[in-house]
Amino acid sequence: MIDLMRLAGYTALLPANHEFDFGAETLKHRQTRGAFPFLGTNLSVDDDETAGPRIGVLGLLSQEVAILTNPEHFNGIQISDPLQAAGLVIEILQRQGADYIIALTHMKESEALAFAGQAKSINLVIAGGYPDLDQAGLIPSLIRLVTGTQIVTTPGFGRFLGQVTVQFVRQPAGGFLPAHTDVRLHAIDFMVFDDLDAATLIARTEDRYAMAAGDTIGHISGSTHQIQARMIARLMRRHTDAEIGILNLGLIQQIPTAQPLIRRHISRFILPTD
Numbered sequence: 001m002i003d004l005m006r007l008a009g010y011t012a013l014l015p016a017n018h019e020f021d022f023g024a025e026t027l028k029h030r031q032t033r034g035a036f037p038f039l040g041t042n043l044s045v046d047d048d049e050t051a052g053p054r055i056g057v058l059g060l061l062s063q064e065v066a067i068l069t070n071p072e073h074f075n076g077i078q079i080s081d082p083l084q085a086a087g088l089v090i091e092i093l094q095r096q097g098a099d100y101i102i103a104l105t106h107m108k109e110s111e112a113l114a115f116a117g118q119a120k121s122i123n124l125v126i127a128g129g130y131p132d133l134d135q136a137g138l139i140p141s142l143i144r145l146v147t148g149t150q151i152v153t154t155p156g157f158g159r160f161l162g163q164v165t166v167q168f169v170r171q172p173a174g175g176f177l178p179a180h181t182d183v184r185l186h187a188i189d190f191m192v193f194d195d196l197d198a199a200t201l202i203a204r205t206e207d208r209y210a211m212a213a214g215d216t217i218g219h220i221s222g223s224t225h226q227i228q229a230r231m232i233a234r235l236m237r238r239h240t241d242a243e244i245g246i247l248n249l250g251l252i253q254q255i256p257t258a259q260p261l262i263r264r265h266i267s268r269f270i271l272p273t274d
Contacts, residue, residue, distance in 0.1 A: 002034045007198055012037050014059035016106035016129060017068035024077060039104055042085035053168045053176035055100050056093030060086060060115070062107040062129065082107075083118055090121045099176040100166065102126060116149045123178060124164070125151045142183040152183055160185040213264035220261050225254045 005013065015038050019027055031038045039059025060082040066074045086103065093101055103122045105112050106129035116125045130153060141162065143151040154162035163184045168176040222228040229252045233245035255265055 002030045003201055004198055006034050006036065007195075007201065010034070010036050012039050012057060012059070012104070014039050014061070014104040014106055014128070016061060017065045020065075020069045020073045020077075023073045041089050041103075042080040042082050053099040054097050055102060056090075056096070056098035057102045057104065058086060058089050058093070059104040060106075062105075062111055064108075065106060082115055086115075086119050086122065090119070094121070097175070099168070100124070100178055105129070112151060113143075116151050117145055117147060120147045120149065122149055124166070124181070125149060126162075126164075127151055127153045130156070141185055142181065150181055154185060159188055161188055162186075209264065214262055216260040216262050218261050220255050220257050223257050225249070225252065228252065228254055 013034065013036065015027060019030075027038075039057060041058040041060050061079055062082065063079045066077075066079050082105070090101060100123045101121060102124045103115075103119065104126050105115065107115065107127065109127075109130045112125060112127040112130075116122065119125075141152060141154070145151070152162060152164055154160050163186060165182045165184075166178050167180040167182075169179045170176055220228060220231075222231050226249070229247065229249050232252065233247055235245075236242065236247065237245035255261060
């Protein structure tokens, strides 16, 4: 993924809970390999500027992120209050002459709205981490608060690419003021042609995964969706020493019993189908 991000020309990334799934050292390695900054204002401080209007960018994580992955991966890592951390960095960005301040956030919708309402010096909040945001139209792509702060987001699962266009007016005394914001959602479907380099990278990665996880580990005896789901619940209970195993039946995709169970099929048991 980090190779694809570099290939796509990412300017910056806000790490959230899944970026810590393999620990802080792996995340540091990914940052070095990505060759673009990772922003986490309440983890560390970073900012970026562009030509013309001076743009300040900061990244903020919800404090809940620390409990959304293995707690051991957060040993020695503290997530401070996003609003307090933002206030300190905003002062620095303003002293450096930032005309426009963007906050990348990974928060629930209610937390992002509350943050944007209080962080009055932030012009634009690019919000992510909304749960169940899987369809266009569930949440407005652009929200304008009475404070002047604007919030943008995109539906989940990579089905859309969000584009934000901000028009600035140059001021006679120097600097720029934002005059208008326009947002668009671009559908990512079969009408978008594959990038050859990206397609090659994906195919190579899929082949490596198929080879690494292609060994046969058994057969599935349960012939129905419900029986296979109960089998998984029992395995959860057995391997975690729990008394009850609970799962969402809608997250289980049935495996045909006529074929061997290979290692990479395990993920089909636990991931929702499209």
